Amino acid sequence: MKKTSGYCAAVNKNRQNKFIKEMKKHGSLYLLMVPGILYFIIIRYLPMWGISIAFFDYKVWLTNLFDNQWLGLENFRSFIQSPSFTRILRNTLGITGLKLLIGSPFPLILALMLNEITQKATKRVIQTITYLPHFLSWVIIYGLFFAMFNQTYGAVNNILVHLGLDKIDILTNKSFFWQTLLASHIWKNIGWGSIIYLASINSIPTNLYESASIDGANRWQKTCHITIPSVLPVFAILFILALGRILNEDFQQVLMFMGGPDAVYMTDVGEVFETYVFRVGLVEARYSYATAVGIFKSIVGLILVINANRIAKKYFNYRGAW
Amino acid sequence: MITNQRKLRVSYIIINMLLILLAVTIVVPFYMVILSSFTKETDLVKHGGMLFIPQSITLEAYKTVFNENRIITAFKNSLFITLTGTFFHVLITSMLAYPLSKKLRYGKVIGFLIYFTMLFNGGLIPTFLLLKRINLLNTLWVIIVVGLVSPYHMILLRNFFAEIPGEIEESALIDGAGRFKILFKMIFPLSLPAIATIGLFTMVFYWNNWLNAVFFIPDKSKWPLPTILMLMLQNSLRTQTPEDIVSIEDMASVPAESLKYATLMVTTVPIMLVYPFLQKYFAKGIIIGAVKG
Known part of the structure; x- marks a missing residue:
């Protein structure tokens, strides 16, 4: 002793x-x-x-x-048993899944297209324009979206009326909500997302292309057999890392496109973990319950992120931010 | 061979057209909003809404925006948050990054604990209750304080500082200069691209920050500009009538629809102003390097 x-x-x-x-x-x-x-x-x-x-x-x-x-785990149990739980899970996985499966190839495609542009000036102009939306908040983007699509004065509806067609309701229509989120997500992120692919295209050794030219390959063949295979690992890493964040729906986007924090038009299709925590916790002041919901999401999310990082490191030589 | 050449030409044209189409979807909404903000309300109503061809050019909407107390206050709030916030963010983040770029006994532990906050956090409600407890709720400072240090920026700066050869500092240390002085007199000028990048990104972050005001500032007179814009949009969506926005009394003949777009432009223009500088710096690859790991 x-x-x-x-x-x-x-x-x-x-x-x-x-x-x-x-x-x-x-x-x-x-x-x-x-x-x-x-x-x-x-x-x-x-x-x-x-x-x-x-x-x-x-x-x-x-x-x-x-x-x-x-209370122990009482709050967790009542959340998982509540009808909100299935709804939130469905919306979260639906929206992020849609963005992941349909949205993630877009920046890669943009990078490949930009790579084909030989005129430097055109390339720069396109890049300057497409990078811009990344720096705008979802409020500004929703403002532009509102200007384009609102029922009373929206540009698109204005054109439809002039053509003798019926107005369409996109802003408060539940059946368009996920598509709207997907489209605005692509619109905002396509340019910024393409930067990393352009960088990895630029790091491909030029002698690969030179020897391909000697063998008689044309531009298209070079793209298919050299450029695309070289950037696919980067795509795979980003895809896996995004899978790890599948529960992290873009809170600001969802909240804004639902019509703002006070609006309740589209909670059926738009309620995700964060909006639910905000509504139940800050608006209804049910602190303990809302915190339990938040922890549930954080812990499942943490497990997913750690596993995604591990897979990316193991199979794709990802070095990680740390 | 000739058909092949033609195929390539055609695909080149298609690619160009697709890219131009993408650029158009970004430029046109801005163009229409700018145009509408400079148009008389009566012309907007007469033509059923958004314009593509200029009708009448007037500054009415902007005059109203800059006479509306609520918007002026919001603009000032945003300016204060952005400038003060960016100053302290850059200062404190670099004061954290610089020692961590050295080989310190406890550096790894501190670094990991900072990195861990990127993976896991207490969440909205505990943060809210804490801010309430320390009496920060309902002040402009709450927005500054919550975003005061970014682990991501810290890691970026630390990696950048680590590249600077240590010999430069040694002679200064022998001359008796303090670490604080070395950081700001020697390290800062050497890492200007990194500092500028982080400063500009932070400026955009603070300027765009609307949600924290919704969470932590109940008093609407303390809201920053984007949050007020959000309120205008929310209200006009709710009623789909233009009369609902801001205060109706002092705006009897006010271009309600164009006012909304003028506010949108006032919120967007500062970002457009820093955008060229941003582009200059992020093109240098500091951010890309970090994304790649």
Whole structure:
């Protein structure tokens, strides 16, 4: 007994010494980090402790947490058993699945097309225009969308009326909602997404093309046999990483296209995890329940992301952000 | 061989046309919104809505926008959030990234704990309750504070700083310069492209930030511009009548429809102004390098 405690004390002492030594040597560097570290502790890590309210019937925050009634996994159970759960899961997987399967080839196709353009000026103009929407918020994009498609003054409906056709309702029509999200997603991200493919096309060694030319290959053959095979691994990595984020629906987009935070036109087809947490948590102030919903999503999401990263690393030599 | 040549020519033309079509879908909505914002409301109504050919050019809508207190306040709020936020973001993120680019005993642990917040977070409700607890709710600062450091920007900067050879600093250290001074007098000028990229991205992030105001600022007079724009759009969608927006009293003869588009333009133009600089820097590959890993 005595021996082990002595050993522990020695280890502690040793650690303390190392800490002091490190601080003496690099103290000023650590001092620089103080504001940033404080930010992470307060704004990012304290809320992680706050998720414990999901297991209580929340009334008092943090310090007096245990004065609240213990509920255990009750909130999680009632969420999973509620009709909202199936609806949210269906919408989330439906919308992200659609974007993933139909949307993700678009930036690749744009990059391949841009690569075929030989006039530098044209290429630059197209790039400048298509990169722009990435920097606009969903509010601005929805504003443009509203201007184009609203019932009273929308440009598209205006044209339809002039042609003697009926007006169409896209803004508040449930049956168009997923398609609208997909189309605006592609519109916003196609240019920005193509940058990475263009970069990997540029990194293909030129002697591959040269020797292909000597063998008599034309432009089309070179694209099919050199360019596309070289960028496919990048596509595969991005696809797998996107699979890992399949629960992370683009919150701002969905909320805006549903008609704004107060609107409830399209909750049937548009309710996803985040919009539900927002509505139940902040609007209805059911803090414990909403937190449970959030944790459920975060934990399933974390497992998916870690696995996606692992697969990308194992099979496609992805190095990861870390 | 000739047919092959022709096939290639045809496919080249098709590719060009598709690209132009894509560009058109982006340019035309902007063109129509800009045009409508400069058009008299009566002309808009007469022609049944959005225009493609200019009818009457007037600054009426913009005059109204810049006379509407609520929009001026929102503009000022946005400006404050963007400028103050970007300053502190760049300052604190680089003060975190610089030490982590050195070999420190606890550097790996701190770095991982920062990276971990990209994978997992407490979520909306605990964050909301915390901000309420520390009395940040209902202030402009709440938007600044929530986005104060980005782990992603931190990693970008750290990687950039790590490339700078250490010998440069050593002589300064021997001369007795502090780390703070070295960071801002030596490292900053050397990493200007990286700092500028992050600064510009942060500016766009803060300017576009509308959702945090919905979450954390109940008082609408403290809302930034995009959130006010969201409110206008939400209201006009709800009624589908143009009279519903903002305050009707001081806008008896106001171009309601064109006012909406004028506000949209006022929200968009600042981004368009920084966009050329953004493009200059992200083209340099700093962001791409990070995306590639």
